[in-house]
Amino acid sequence: MAIKDLPDTECVIPGSAACPGCPATLGLRLVFKALGKNSIMVVPACCTAVIESLYPNTSFDIPVMNIAFEAAAAGASGVEAALRQQGKGDTTVVAWAGDGGTYDIGIQALSGALERNTNFIYICYNNQIYSNTGIQRSGATPYAAWTTTTVGGKTEFRKEMGEIIQAHHIPYVAQACVAYPEDLYKKVKKAKSMKGPKYIEILAPCPPGWRFGMEKTVEMGTLAVETGAWALYEYENDKMSFNGKSKLILEGKIKRKPVEEWIKYQGRFGHLFKPEKDVKRIKEIEDHIYQMWERYRSCYL
Amino acid sequence: MKYTRDPELIRKVLGKKVQFILGDMACVYGGILAGCSFFGGYPITPASEVAEGMARMLPRVKGTYMQMEDEIGSIAAVIGAAWGGAKSMTATSGPGFSLMMENYGYAVMTETPCVIVNVQRTGPSTGQPTLGAQGDMMQAKWGTHGDFEAIAFAPSTVQECIDFTLEAFNLAEKYRTPVCVMADGEIGHLRERVIIPDEKDLKLIERAPATIDKKKFIPFTNSQTRKSKVPDFPTFGTGYRTYVTGLTHNEKGFPATDKQKDHEKLVKRITSKISDDADKLVMVEEINLDDAEIAFVTYGATARPAESAMEMGRKKGIKIGLLRLKLAWPFPEKVIHKLAKEVDKIIVPEMNLGQIVHPVREYVNGECEVVSAPKIGGEMHLPNELFKYLEGK
Numbered sequence: 001m002a003i004k005d006l007p008d009t010e011c012v013i014p015g016s017a018a019c020p021g022c023p024a025t026l027g028l029r030l031v032f033k034a035l036g037k038n039s040i041m042v043v044p045a046c047c048t049a050v051i052e053s054l055y056p057n058t059s060f061d062i063p064v065m066n067i068a069f070e071a072a073a074a075g076a077s078g079v080e081a082a083l084r085q086q087g088k089g090d091t092t093v094v095a096w097a098g099d100g101g102t103y104d105i106g107i108q109a110l111s112g113a114l115e116r117n118t119n120f121i122y123i124c125y126n127n128q129i130y131s132n133t134g135i136q137r138s139g140a141t142p143y144a145a146w147t148t149t150t151v152g153g154k155t156e157f158r159k160e161m162g163e164i165i166q167a168h169h170i171p172y173v174a175q176a177c178v179a180y181p182e183d184l185y186k187k188v189k190k191a192k193s194m195k196g197p198k199y200i201e202i203l204a205p206c207p208p209g210w211r212f213g214m215e216k217t218v219e220m221g222t223l224a225v226e227t228g229a230w231a232l233y234e235y236e237n238d239k240m241s242f243n244g245k246s247k248l249i250l251e252g253k254i255k256r257k258p259v260e261e262w263i264k265y266q267g268r269f270g271h272l273f274k275p276e277k278d279v280k281r282i283k284e285i286e287d288h289i290y291q292m293w294e295r296y297r298s299c300y301l
Numbered sequence: 302m303k304y305t306r307d308p309e310l311i312r313k314v315l316g317k318k319v320q321f322i323l324g325d326m327a328c329v330y331g332g333i334l335a336g337c338s339f340f341g342g343y344p345i346t347p348a349s350e351v352a353e354g355m356a357r358m359l360p361r362v363k364g365t366y367m368q369m370e371d372e373i374g375s376i377a378a379v380i381g382a383a384w385g386g387a388k389s390m391t392a393t394s395g396p397g398f399s400l401m402m403e404n405y406g407y408a409v410m411t412e413t414p415c416v417i418v419n420v421q422r423t424g425p426s427t428g429q430p431t432l433g434a435q436g437d438m439m440q441a442k443w444g445t446h447g448d449f450e451a452i453a454f455a456p457s458t459v460q461e462c463i464d465f466t467l468e469a470f471n472l473a474e475k476y477r478t479p480v481c482v483m484a485d486g487e488i489g490h491l492r493e494r495v496i497i498p499d500e501k502d503l504k505l506i507e508r509a510p511a512t513i514d515k516k517k518f519i520p521f522t523n524s525q526t527r528k529s530k531v532p533d534f535p536t537f538g539t540g541y542r543t544y545v546t547g548l549t550h551n552e553k554g555f556p557a558t559d560k561q562k563d564h565e566k567l568v569k570r571i572t573s574k575i576s577d578d579a580d581k582l583v584m585v586e587e588i589n590l591d592d593a594e595i596a597f598v599t600y601g602a603t604a605r606p607a608e609s610a611m612e613m614g615r616k617k618g619i620k621i622g623l624l625r626l627k628l629a630w631p632f633p634e635k636v637i638h639k640l641a642k643e644v645d646k647i648i649v650p651e652m653n654l655g656q657i658v659h660p661v662r663e664y665v666n667g668e669c670e671v672v673s674a675p676k677i678g679g680e681m682h683l684p685n686e687l688f689k690y691l692e693g694k
Contacts (some may be wrong), residue, residue: 020345045396045427049427068396068427069371069396069428070371070400100344102372103345103370104370105370105371107370130344133344133345133349134344134346134349134353136344136349136352136353136368137368139370146352148340148349148356149344149352149353149356149366149368150356151356151357286378
């Protein structure tokens, strides 16, 4: 499928308050091209809750419940149950949350909904920070990245949410990135066709949060995948498969670019390059990515 | 990295004596001056700057900033840190304050000293995150289940954010209880000139540690070394046997969940250790009350337009005064009752639909007229709006 073949459907209509180059709005448009209008969305506190509902309008063309920070998956569970009672099981219930609302405050509700086998799609758009409150660290923030609460760079590595979700053995888990729209579209489409809980995580490079130019959103996504900092994969009924460039990296058909190629464009890693290059920490980031891929290879190749 | 309160280092980190800073930042300063060495944080508007400030400054005084996974985690870590021996605090706003309520009660029940800064925004629920309100005043008093006595400050200036956060630590340590600093979004996001108090002017109250013979130590009873209903604190790791539980417990700290007498004794002690001192705890500012026929009773940001309205009234010859509650809880019952006998009318402006007006009415007890002057929606009262109340609306 090519980009030109994506449907014209738009559930996210113009007029949002998103920053220029916002990956969340880009991701949302693609997601709803795949889901269509027979969808109900549950959104916890996150950028989307604010930017897509600029007083006195909203830019959503579907019903949306903007719920408390910790509650997206639980709220979606209730919506799904009530729709099912009324014989409206064909409506897609989708929770759309940021990484703070997924990795941190929302993980309890999410894990519960997955364990209860809730028929819904949970989408995490991961920009690796609490962006809505002004760029604080989250469980998804990578090692050494600056945020307003990790001023010298984060001292811990991000957690692997995808693998935590896989441990729930739900029908479908996928990682995608806004830089690969066809891949994302296909994954959402596939999730929609399946029963039970589905989890898709979209890497969403955030220009103000990561401190790069607003014209570079897609480039930052592409480089995240090409350096192996982010992997595109699907975990379908306990079977793992990698997609696109991530597949080629896994199989050794292409070589991962050094992570420096990705982080050097991002001001949040600026302290690793100025006043002098922090070779040690850059290597630690690189080593961490290397270990992740070694783990992938030992498990899935 | 071992933390000991180092006045010189603190001054070095805080910088110049006179500064122009944000209210949220002033809460950071107050905490650091008090010797806070642990902050459990979670981002929430309009309190995020407290966490951000602590993240920057606390490590520099050898303290620990720990960002938690949510506000439940924040308050729980703060309680844990207190038992580990640190002075600890967190900061949040309405939705986070709601999430903290269970552990707020846990801190009350386990007599854990800690400080919660609540930079109030409008509610219910998500409300208006960037706009100030005073809608959580009753939540501080009644928000957690069961009987308890709250201690809660209400700063009206950025300077008071420093002073009251520091004083909140003092009262938390003195009474071994969680203390709230009920700031509001207006004060939290206001920049003003502040003067950092000199070390010699600080009056710091430290928690009374358990010192008696370990075999004779009883953890949850009147102090065994002082005349106080507040027990001596057996910091974890000091060798005093401690079992800390939110269950009703007897003097020894053991669960006594089916004993009416133990429950009554415990809860009456942890409430009366504060209510016995209610008169001592009164902190109010009185302006022009000597000849006043009408009085504003107000607090927090709202006191500022109320003061302007009072000045407008005075210029027109209206005998109006103002009573500002610096400490909202425990409520200054006797002060209000005395005032009610001296004036004809009390007007209570608040950025909510009327909360503190209720205890005002209770303690006025029919002695004068009480008028609520509410305003919600994230905008402060304008002085001329309040002036209209003086003219009888």
